[in-house]
Amino acid sequence: MGRYLIRQLLQAIPLLIAISFVVFMVMSAAPGGPLSVYENNPRLTPDDLARLQEKFGLNTPVPVRYVNWLGNFLRGDWGWSISQQRPVIDIIGERLGNTMLLMGLSFLLSLLIAFPIGIIAASKQYSWFDYLTTTFSFIGLSIPIFWSGLLAIIIFSVTLGWFPSTGTHTVSLNNEFDLWDRLAHLVLPVTVLALNSAGQYTRYIRASMLEVLGQDYIRTARSKGIKEILVLGRHAIKNAAIPVVTIAALDLPALFGGAIITESIFAWPGMGQLFWRAANPPDYAVLIDLVTVSSALVIFFNLVADLLYGVLDPRIKYK
Amino acid sequence: MTKWLRRPIALFFILTLLVGSLLTACGDPTATTAPAATTAAPAATTAKAATTAAAVTTAAAATTAANTTAAATTAANATTAVATTVAATTAATTAAATGAAKRGGVAKIALSQEPGTLNALFSNSDAADIVSAIVTEGLVSPDPKGDYSPVLAAEVPTQQNGGVSADGLTITYKLKKNVKWSDGTPFTAKDVVYTYKVIMDDANGLATSGYSSMSSVTAQDDNTLVVKYKELYAGYLTRFKSILPEHVFAGKTAIEKEPFSRNPVGTGPFKFKNWASGDNVTFERNTNYREEGKPYLDGVIFKITPSRETAIQSFQTGEVDAIWNLTEAQIPQFEKFADAVLDIAPSVSTERIFLNLSAPSGDKVGDPSVPHPILGDLKVRQAIQYAIDKKIIADKLLYGKTQVANSVIPFGWASTKSQDSVYDAKKAAQLLDEAGWKPGSDGIRSKDGVRMKLTFGTTSGDKLRELTQQLIQEQLKGIGIEVEIKNVPSKVLFGSWTDNSARKRGTFDMLMWTTEPDIDPANHMNNYFNSKNIPSDANKGAGANYSRWKNAEVDAALAAADKTLDQAQRKEAYGTVIKKINEDLPLILLYNRLNIDGFKKYVKGHSPNIWATAWLAWNIQDWSIEK
Numbered sequence: 001m002g003r004y005l006i007r008q009l010l011q012a013i014p015l016l017i018a019i020s021f022v023v024f025m026v027m028s029a030a031p032g033g034p035l036s037v038y039e040n041n042p043r044l045t046p047d048d049l050a051r052l053q054e055k056f057g058l059n060t061p062v063p064v065r066y067v068n069w070l071g072n073f074l075r076g077d078w079g080w081s082i083s084q085q086r087p088v089i090d091i092i093g094e095r096l097g098n099t100m101l102l103m104g105l106s107f108l109l110s111l112l113i114a115f116p117i118g119i120i121a122a123s124k125q126y127s128w129f130d131y132l133t134t135t136f137s138f139i140g141l142s143i144p145i146f147w148s149g150l151l152a153i154i155i156f157s158v159t160l161g162w163f164p165s166t167g168t169h170t171v172s173l174n175n176e177f178d179l180w181d182r183l184a185h186l187v188l189p190v191t192v193l194a195l196n197s198a199g200q201y202t203r204y205i206r207a208s209m210l211e212v213l214g215q216d217y218i219r220t221a222r223s224k225g226i227k228e229i230l231v232l233g234r235h236a237i238k239n240a241a242i243p244v245v246t247i248a249a250l251d252l253p254a255l256f257g258g259a260i261i262t263e264s265i266f267a268w269p270g271m272g273q274l275f276w277r278a279a280n281p282p283d284y285a286v287l288i289d290l291v292t293v294s295s296a297l298v299i300f301f302n303l304v305a306d307l308l309y310g311v312l313d314p315r316i317k318y319k
Numbered sequence: 320m321t322k323w324l325r326r327p328i329a330l331f332f333i334l335t336l337l338v339g340s341l342l343t344a345c346g347d348p349t350a351t352t353a354p355a356a357t358t359a360a361p362a363a364t365t366a367k368a369a370t371t372a373a374a375v376t377t378a379a380a381a382t383t384a385a386n387t388t389a390a391a392t393t394a395a396n397a398t399t400a401v402a403t404t405v406a407a408t409t410a411a412t413t414a415a416a417t418g419a420a421k422r423g424g425v426a427k428i429a430l431s432q433e434p435g436t437l438n439a440l441f442s443n444s445d446a447a448d449i450v451s452a453i454v455t456e457g458l459v460s461p462d463p464k465g466d467y468s469p470v471l472a473a474e475v476p477t478q479q480n481g482g483v484s485a486d487g488l489t490i491t492y493k494l495k496k497n498v499k500w501s502d503g504t505p506f507t508a509k510d511v512v513y514t515y516k517v518i519m520d521d522a523n524g525l526a527t528s529g530y531s532s533m534s535s536v537t538a539q540d541d542n543t544l545v546v547k548y549k550e551l552y553a554g555y556l557t558r559f560k561s562i563l564p565e566h567v568f569a570g571k572t573a574i575e576k577e578p579f580s581r582n583p584v585g586t587g588p589f590k591f592k593n594w595a596s597g598d599n600v601t602f603e604r605n606t607n608y609r610e611e612g613k614p615y616l617d618g619v620i621f622k623i624t625p626s627r628e629t630a631i632q633s634f635q636t637g638e639v640d641a642i643w644n645l646t647e648a649q650i651p652q653f654e655k656f657a658d659a660v661l662d663i664a665p666s667v668s669t670e671r672i673f674l675n676l677s678a679p680s681g682d683k684v685g686d687p688s689v690p691h692p693i694l695g696d697l698k699v700r701q702a703i704q705y706a707i708d709k710k711i712i713a714d715k716l717l718y719g720k721t722q723v724a725n726s727v728i729p730f731g732w733a734s735t736k737s738q739d740s741v742y743d744a745k746k747a748a749q750l751l752d753e754a755g756w757k758p759g760s761d762g763i764r765s766k767d768g769v770r771m772k773l774t775f776g777t778t779s780g781d782k783l784r785e786l787t788q789q790l791i792q793e794q795l796k797g798i799g800i801e802v803e804i805k806n807v808p809s810k811v812l813f814g815s816w817t818d819n820s821a822r823k824r825g826t827f828d829m830l831m832w833t834t835e836p837d838i839d840p841a842n843h844m845n846n847y848f849n850s851k852n853i854p855s856d857a858n859k860g861a862g863a864n865y866s867r868w869k870n871a872e873v874d875a876a877l878a879a880a881d882k883t884l885d886q887a888q889r890k891e892a893y894g895t896v897i898k899k900i901n902e903d904l905p906l907i908l909l910y911n912r913l914n915i916d917g918f919k920k921y922v923k924g925h926s927p928n929i930w931a932t933a934w935l936a937w938n939i940q941d942w943s944i945e946k
Contacts, residue, residue, distance in 0.1 A: 030810075048524075048525075048526045048527065048528070051521070051524055052524050055524045081435075082443075083435050083443065083444070084433075084435045084436075085435045085436040085441060085443075085575065085580060086435075086581075091596065094596045094597070095596065095597055098597075153632055157632065157635075157636045158632065158635045158636055161636065164636065164638060165629075165632050165633060165636050165638065166622075166624060166629055166632065166633045166638055167598055167599070167622070167638075168598060170638075171427070171595075171598070171599040171601065171620050171622060172425070172620075173425055173592065173601060173603055173617065173618040173620070175593060175595075175601065263625070264625040264626060264629070265625075265629065266629075267598075267622075267623070267624045267625050267629045267633070269595070269596065269597025269598040269623070270597075273597060273625055274597065276625065277433065277625075281810075282810075
């Protein structure tokens with residue numbers, strides 16, 4: 001187990017370096033360049049631009065810039081955002097909390113919805129509840145968020161006026177902390193996000209429960225006279241959870257990366273919006289850091305999923 | 320391949336693919352518009368339209384005061400319906416302002432960009448210009464008519480009032496007395512001297528044009544500033560647009576990373592309070608503001624929204640009271656709101672088609688000495704001008720809210736109006752006949768084996784522009800010119816010389832985008848029309864004379880305009896250039912883009928000023944909330 005972990009972590013290093021290198025190269029090849037924010041700016045003369053190039057070290061060859069960037073990145077200096085005129089790490093720090101709150105809550109909510117519904121639907125296959133679940137989960141995962149989000153806003157904010165549509169809280173001159181106000185702002189984005197992923201999880205849980213429920217050991221458990229709830233809860237769920245864990249673990253990097261569309265629709269000041277804003281017009285320092293960290297997290301959570309298999313199913317051993 | 324290697328390699332590929340597709344998606348701003356709204360997909364893309372349009376403009380406007388026109392003057396000069404609408408709004412709002420305005424209340428303004436800094440000198444976006452401008456002021460600034468009016472200066476220095484020396488090299492500013500910074504410290508001429516030092520400090524990497532022509536900036540006394548120039552600088556009134564407080568920095572001049580950038584102190588009507596990144600920037604009344612009783616509002620909150628669509632949602636739910644910079648396509652939607660009012664003003668930004676006068680391909684590509692096989696002929700350019708019905712574009716695609724453009728300097732003190740071009744397809748066909756272009760069996764003309772086929776490009780994904788293109792394509796087909804539409808993302812269209820962008824290299828026939836002069840048009844006019852600014856190997860692609868237009872008279876007029884500080888003489892020189900453009904047609908002007916801000920009816924006192932760097936917030940001290 002320990003050796004396996006170390007080997008996986010060591011493997012991740014060249015992988016990450018390769019990814020960051022590719023990303024860096026692709027971005028350097030993109031038209032525009034970091035100073036494109038200043039293009040067409042009549043106040044800046046070509047001389048001014050040349051001075052800025054010098055100042056930001058853009059005259060050095062791309063590979064040299066990559067090595068410099070990597071060195072700084074590892075030392076915790078994540079670069080300077082030209083468009084926001086601040087260290088990238090400060091910008092990320094400010095937004096990470098908002099995103100983790102939004103994504104964490106919707107992640108939890110979606111699992112809370114998906115697990116019971118998926119399990120019940122599987123245990124009562126072909127019942128009306130099962131048909132209802134299948135239909136609604138399919139609808140839930142097929143409706144794109146940009147549509148359901150807008151619909152939610154039109155119905156619950158614009159027409160009914162129950163919930164606010166944008167931001168994390170109502171802004172006022174004094175900005176006092178108001179818990180209810182914060183919660184009200186969370187309702188729509190969290191629900192929209194959660195319903196979407198709940199649809200997906202429900203289907204996985206139902207399918208994998210069905211598979212497990214057909215296994216011999218479940219029949220044995222039932223024939224021993226164990227109560228159905230224990231059969232499901234103690235014997236079936238653990239095994240059925242394995243594929244779901246893989247899916248869920250791969251969704252976890254979004255806790256950091258945020259949801260670009262949802263955050264844009266609800267004006268949620270999180271990482272997804274940051275990524276979107278950094279993309280147009282391009283803010284290279286921010287983009288490259290976000291992509292690198294997201295890649296690292298995908299690799300990390302993959303590893304977490306691997307380790308969780310071992311916990312859920314002792315037959316899986318890692319050497 | 321060993322088993323344990325497979326997984327990381329697969330992961331690597333997946334991630335690279337993901338990242339790659341993400342980046343390509345981001346590469347095209349229009350592609351990424353989708354999330355904003357789907358039900359309103361076309362609307363969403365059009366929304367971007369203006370942004371892309373703005374991309375040009377934005378960058379320009381970002382720092383210059385390229386934005387807006389005076390409603391009032393527009394009303395006076397312009398003969399279109401727009402003018403009346405605007406006049407009506409302005410009249411209504413000023414009426415409210417002159418009556419006793421109500422004190423109190425907070426105005427919430429939606430901005431679809433986030434400022435990068437609140438230090439006005441380092442501003443690199445429109446949002447930063449707007450937000451920093453309600454704190455930081457300059458010596459003089461353009462009023463809605465496009466004339467200069469004093470802000471921190473007591474009067475605008477001119478030769479008549481003795482502010483400008485006979486040789487034009489010494490400018491003396493009299494500053495207003497009893498002006499205080501928001502922290503209570505008195506404002507003096509020393510602060511201006513300090514600001515000059517900041518601009519000239521290389522560590523800041525600021526634009527120094529104009530300032531580098533100064534030999535000295537000195538405070539004669541607390542209220543008298545003397546600026547000496549090494550050489551004549553015609554745009555002297557555009558300098559010192561933002562003055563910083565010396566005492567806050569304790570004499571330090573390398574200040575880009577100082578906390579001031581996120582906690583500014585200024586002389587403006589409002590005082591900085593709080594900045595929640597990605598969400599809002601909050602200001603409260605500056606109790607030290609020099610105008611008695613103003614501002615009327617207790618505070619101003621800029622709410623950052625990811626898109627205009629989100630801003631409109633928040634406007635509908637009452638979460639914001641005003642929206643900055645709507646697009647033309649959003650006018651019909653907004654006019655349906657019973658509690659809303661729009662400030663619409665045709666701006667100096669003019670949508671135009673650049674015609675390439677040089678060889679678009681071959682060894683001498685982009686070289687003006689080799690004329691374009693089709694567009695090199697003046698008669699062909701005239702025919703194109705006659706064949707395009709600009710009025711239809713303005714009336715149908717822009718809802719009749721703007722006017723057909725006829726001058727590259729449409730408004731302001733330097734403006735010279737011309738006649739609108741006439742739409743006359745018959746005359747266009749006749750001109751082509753005269754030039755020897757004969758229609759073939761498919762109706763497309765040719766001459767000496769050259770088929771009359773032109774490519775026509777603009778920023779992709781821009782609904783308004785695409786519709787305009789289709790209209791023009793149709794109209795040119797009518798006179799026997801085949802037009803092939805070839806659009807590229809704005810980043811590609813506005814790419815640099817080293818990116819081999821078509822406009823820089825001259826590898827195009829017709830390209831359409833928006834650009835505009837500053838309140839002082841010197842930079843723009845020289846950049847776009849002086850023959851020395853034709854991008855070439857020799858100047859490493861600098862300059863913006865994309866049409867590759869060489870006209871000795873124009874070069875001479877542009878030089879003359881830079882050699883005097885007399886506004887009347889300069890206006891005359893630019894008038895010559897404008898006349899020559901309309902005769903020689905290196906470009907075809909289509910229409911003036913609109914400057915559109917939306918307000919709730921209870922917000923009073925606002926009016927458009929297309930020249931203000933502060934955009935809609937230029938007179939925020941006069942706003943009030945009358946609920």
